[in-house]
Amino acid sequence: MDLHSGMPFWVVLNPLYNYYKPLKTNIETHTVIIGSGxxxxxxxxxxxxxxxxxxxxDxxxxxxGSTAASTSQLQYEIDEPLCDLIEKVGKKDAEDAYKYCLQSITDIENVFKSIGKNPDFERVPTYLLASNQKGKKLLQKEFQARKEAGLPVTFLEKEPLKKDLGVDALAAxxxxxxxxxDCYKAATYLLDHHLQNNELQxxxxxxxxxxxxxxxGYELVAENGNIINCKNVVIAAGYEAGTFLPKKVMDLLSTFAIVSHPVDASFIWEKRALIWETKTPYLYVRTTADNRIIVGGEDEAYNNPEKRDKALTKKTNILEKKFQKMFPEIPFVTDMSWxxxxxxTRDGLPYIxxxxxxxxxxxxxxxxxxxxxxxxxxxxxxxxLISGKPDDRARLFGFNRTK
Ligand SMILES: Cc1cc2nc3c(=O)[nH]c(=O)nc-3n(C[C@H](O)[C@H](O)[C@H](O)COP(=O)(O)OP(=O)(O)OC[C@H]3O[C@@H](n4cnc5c(N)ncnc54)[C@H](O)[C@@H]3O)c2cc1C
Incomplete structure (x- = not known):
């Protein structure tokens, strides 16, 4: 599968993790992880x-793979609003899913502290904007649901929002x-660390x-004929994991992103916040460590690489226009697009x-x-699970949750 096209920013920004080592013999190990994202x-x-x-x-x-194309925002708020997720999976599970996501941001931060490397991890706030009146109503309902769940959230009306962020929207x-x-840096830092320190193969x-x-356990067969014998296999094969799954559990879509030339720091909005909106598909905006602006969205319900490539120029123009409407005073010149x-998934939750x-x-x-x-x-x-400890999250995110 062709996972991305155009020029994903991170593989241009970072030196390529220059590592070439195909499997050349039969080997044996405890656990094989398929996928190096x-x-x-x-x-x-x-x-x-x-x-x-x-x-x-890999x-x-x-x-x-997708890791190199990711725009890499970390938020507790998932694609499915909490108030809608409650309808789909019940109040407790929905609230727990949100809380696990909240905790995981700190856990990611701590993983990198523990290896003494920083993949440009930066704490920033999030504004979720109402795209229209319907969006404002959704935000009111969502605010209540998040408050009841004890999640950190503030409701901003139009005027305070304009004052804080400088953006016109009905609420946020x-x-x-x-x-x-930087998700590419994050993955390569981790793999390199364990390659150097822990005999990861x-x-x-x-x-x-x-x-x-x-x-x-399993005998894994590589295309070149070599065999790996192992007790456990972890399929971390991203959107290509379908080949290991007896049944389809997700729909594949296409999404688009652009990154600007660096802008003067004085142009960057309050606290370098992440911004997204209630409309589907939503527009989202973030900054980078070198003061570029990433704008993404414009998702399409197809995953045909040729169709996706053809759409890239048009989608770039649309994303630029939408950003300029949000922040007319910021000079945005696209440097790369991908x-x-x-x-x-049906409920917006992962399969684990x-x-x-x-x-x-x-x-x-x-x-x-x-x-x-x-x-x-x-x-x-x-x-x-591999080390024999029970984990409640395995039920919530497990395959048995959906019929
Ligand atoms: C434009 C874009 C924006 C995104 N924005 C965000 C965001 O803001 N926040 C967020 O949290 N997520 C975001 N995502 C999603 C996020 O990037 C992905 O969830 C994440 O990168 C997936 O990582 P992965 O390691 O599971 O998959 P991948 O990075 O795709 O890694 C899987 C690897 O498995 C390998 N593989 C597959 N099959 C086999 C096989 N049979 N044998 C050997 N190797 C195999 C592939 O080569 C690949 O390298 C975004 C995605 C895109 C495309």
């Missing part, structure tokens, strides 16, 4: 921290618990094309844990707009 990297971190032998394997250059929800990061350019269940695959009937095969599928916070949760849940 942010999910596989966080799972590897959790397992290595417990002293579990593991191998990360068919591409390390971390150049505000919280100070979000963050932004990392193989690139090796496609796992088949697998067989064995008495002790498109990526994205996915949505064992697939029924597939013993020792753990899925870490952080689908949806909060993929990265879900990756953190997946890493913790899977490490707990």
């Amino acid at each position: 942010i999910t596989g990297a966080l799972v590897a971190h959790s397992l290595c921290s417990l002293g579990i032998d593991c191998v990360v394997i 068919k591409r250059t390390i971390a150049t 929800l505000y919280n100070e618990t979000s963050a932004q990061v 990392l193989y690139s350019h090796t496609l796992i094309s088949d697998y067989n269940e064995t008495k002790n 498109a990526g695959t994205f996915s949505a 844990g064992l697939y029924p009937g597939k013993p020792n095969m753990y899925f870490a599928l952080g689908y949806g707009g909060n993929g990265i916070t879900f990756s953190m949760i997946a890493a913790q849940v899977i490490a707990n």
